[in-house]
Amino acid sequence: MSLMSPIDTPLAMATSRGHTLLTFAISAQYDLELAYAPNADLDATFEATCLETGELLRINGWLFCFEPLSTET
Numbered sequence: 208m209s210l211m212s213p214i215d216t217p218l219a220m221a222t223s224r225g226h227t228l229l230t231f232a233i234s235a236q237y238d239l240e241l242a243y244a245p246n247a248d249l250d251a252t253f254e255a256t257c258l259e260t261g262e263l264l265r266i267n268g269w270l271f272c273f274e275p276l277s278t279e280t
Contacts, residue, residue, distance in 0.1 A: 218242065221256035224263065229276035232266065240276060241266070249273055 221227070221242035228247075232239040232255075240258040247253035249268040257264055 215261070217256060217258045217261035220261040221258065224254075224256055226254075226256045229258070231274045231276055232271040233274070234271045237271075239264075239266075239271075 225244050226242035228245055229240070229242050232241050239255075241255040241264070242258055243249075243253060243255040243266075247255070247268075249271075251269075252265055252267050255264050255266050256262070
């Protein structure tokens with residue numbers, strides 16, 4: 208098990224890329240928790256950060272349904 212410093216967390220990595228909006232992306236094959244830029248067109252191909260791994264992904268938005276993630280507990 209590796210430990211990540213606070214600046215290496217997926218959310219911190221997303222924020223550093225300008226991906227500040229959070230969503231749950233649902234498709235027939237994948238369910239993803241993502242962060243994306245405010246100017247991203249969710250009906251086109253856009254970049255997003257996976258909130259589980261911190262990986263930078265290119266998402267074909269037309270293949271997904273999106274639900275906003277709440278940051279409230």
